[in-house]
Amino acid sequence: MRATVLVRPKPGILDPQGQAVESSLRHLGFDVADARVGRLVDVELATDDRGEAQAQLERMCEQLLTNPLIESYEIAFRGGA
Amino acid sequence: MIERPRIPVVVFPGSNDDRDAALALERLGADAPLVWHTDEALPAGTAAVVLPGGFSYGDYLRCGAIARFSPIMREVAAFADDGGLVLGICNGFQILTEAGLLPGALRPNASLSFVCRDVALVVESPATPFTTRCETGQPLTIPVKHGDGCWFADDELLAELEHNGQVLLRYGAGANPNGSIGDVAGVTNADRNVFGLMPHPEHAVDPLLGSTDGALLLGSLVDAARSSAGAFV
Numbered sequence: 001m002r003a004t005v006l007v008r009p010k011p012g013i014l015d016p017q018g019q020a021v022e023s024s025l026r027h028l029g030f031d032v033a034d035a036r037v038g039r040l041v042d043v044e045l046a047t048d049d050r051g052e053a054q055a056q057l058e059r060m061c062e063q064l065l066t067n068p069l070i071e072s073y074e075i076a077f078r079g080g081a
Numbered sequence: 082m083i084e085r086p087r088i089p090v091v092v093f094p095g096s097n098d099d100r101d102a103a104l105a106l107e108r109l110g111a112d113a114p115l116v117w118h119t120d121e122a123l124p125a126g127t128a129a130v131v132l133p134g135g136f137s138y139g140d141y142l143r144c145g146a147i148a149r150f151s152p153i154m155r156e157v158a159a160f161a162d163d164g165g166l167v168l169g170i171c172n173g174f175q176i177l178t179e180a181g182l183l184p185g186a187l188r189p190n191a192s193l194s195f196v197c198r199d200v201a202l203v204v205e206s207p208a209t210p211f212t213t214r215c216e217t218g219q220p221l222t223i224p225v226k227h228g229d230g231c232w233f234a235d236d237e238l239l240a241e242l243e244h245n246g247q248v249l250l251r252y253g254a255g256a257n258p259n260g261s262i263g264d265v266a267g268v269t270n271a272d273r274n275v276f277g278l279m280p281h282p283e284h285a286v287d288p289l290l291g292s293t294d295g296a297l298l299l300g301s302l303v304d305a306a307r308s309s310a311g312a313f314v
Contacts, residue, residue, distance in 0.1 A: 013233065014260065016193045039142075064150075067143055067179065069186045070233060 001045045001053045005065055006074040008038035013070050041065055042078075050077065086128040086306035089116040091157070093148045093176075098134035098283060102170065105283040106131065109296060109303045118151040128306035129166035130157055132173025134226075134281055144187060144229045145175030154180060166210050166309065167275045168302055171227055174267070174277030183270055183277045184242055185234040190227070191260025197226040199291065201253030202266055202280060206246055209269060210305030211276045214297040221294040223280040225258055230279040232261035232268070239263055245271060250278050 009015045015036050022035035043060070045053050054075065061073045088111040090103045099115055106113035113131070114124055123130065137148035148154070154176070161167045161182055169177040177183040190196060199222050204215040215221070234242065239262055242248055250267030257264045259279070267278030282295030 012235075014188065014191060014231065016189055016191050016231075016260075020193055064142070064146065067146070067186050069235075070188060 001048055001050065002078040003043050003045065003053060003057055004076045004078060005041040005043060005057060005061060006038060006076070007041065007061075007066050007071050008073070009036060010070055010072050038071075053077070083307065085110060085112040086303060086309075087112045087114070087124060087126045088129045088131060088303065088306050089114050089124055089127055090131045090133055091116050091118060091153055091173075092133070093118045093135065093137035093151060093172075095137040095139055096133050096135035096172070098170065098172075098281065101281075102131050102133045102283040105286045105295070105299055106303065108286060109300045111303045111306065116153060118148070118153050121152050121156065123153075123156050123160060127160065127165070128309055129168065129302055130160060131302075132157070132167070132169040132176050133283075134171035134173060137172055137176065140229070143175075143179065145172060145177075145179040148172075148176045149180040158182060161270075161275050164272065164274050166302065166305055168211065169275075169277035170281055170283065171225075171230075171279055174279060175229065177275060177277045182275050183268055184238060184247070185232050185265075185268060187229050187279075188231040188233050189229050190231050190258070195226070195228040196230070196258040197224070198258070199224045200258050200266075200280060201256040202294075203251045203253055205249050205251060208246075209249060209273045209276065209301075210309075211269070211298055211301050212249060213301040213304055215301070219297075220253060221297065222292045223282055223285045223295050223298075224292075225280045227259070227279055230259040230261065232259075232265045232279070234262055234265075242268060247271065247273075249276060250280070
């Protein structure tokens with residue numbers, strides 16, 4: 001089973017990368033109010049059980065993929081399991 | 082009380098200040114063996130542990146996020162839980178926050194630039210094993226060199242740390258090089274036996290390097306390790 005984990009800086013956390021991107025987009029002429037930069041992790045799991053996969057992914061996020069103090073996460077499953 | 086307290090320096094893949102830290106500690110009177118990250122025990126007689134600066138595991142994912150799962154870190158955490166003295170410098174500080182041994186988190190510098198220069202610091206309290214050679218409010222000059230030194234805590238956590246006196250080291254007025262909240266340069270845990278800081282005291286122990294102020298912090302640690310040697314292992 002394949003999933004994508006999206007990791008984002010939590011609201012209120014200073015995101016200098018996002019600010020740099022936002023500023024560059026403005027320089028290019030885009031009317032941008034805000035940009036935040038996060039991280040994407042594609043994971044291929046051995047299990048085909050969606051519930052089990054969800055539980056494993058949540059543990060992965062809590063233990064390694066995110067720092068809960070500063071980041072939030074979102075799990076999305078991809079087709080072709 | 083022993084003559085040369087044993088203060089191992091842990092080497093992770095990507096550490097690059099391990100030898101500087103060991104040399105500084107040796108010159109200040111410690112026995113500072115290098116310990117490999119896959120070791121599953123600290124050397125017998127360990128009186129304190131230093132996690133050095135560098136870029137462990139290439140800073141992949143987040144600085145310190147992968148190093149915290151090294152086999153030796155289980156031992157370091159157990160040592161700290163028993164009251165053992167642990168000092169994390171720069172990447173070592175990042176590893177200790179990721180491991181939950183120190184509060185807060187370290188984020189990319191607000192400027193997005195790597196900073197490498199001497200900074201002015203202020204010691205908030207001499208009443209810890211890491212600052213006994215200092216005075217309250219003492220100014221220090223010690224270099225920083227990091228891209229991810231912007232220490233963060235939310236308002237509630239910061240207020241709690243300030244209340245407990247856990248903010249041990251602050252950047253001087255106008256000298257904050259990375260945008261850290263509260264000008265925090267270094268924090269301790271609640272029991273004050275674990276301390277992490279972004280500046281590099283091991284690079285400020287000889288007049289040739291421009292400052293000897295780092296020796297006040299590392300020397301305090303050696304003093305504390307000497308009087309506690311053998312108490313934890």
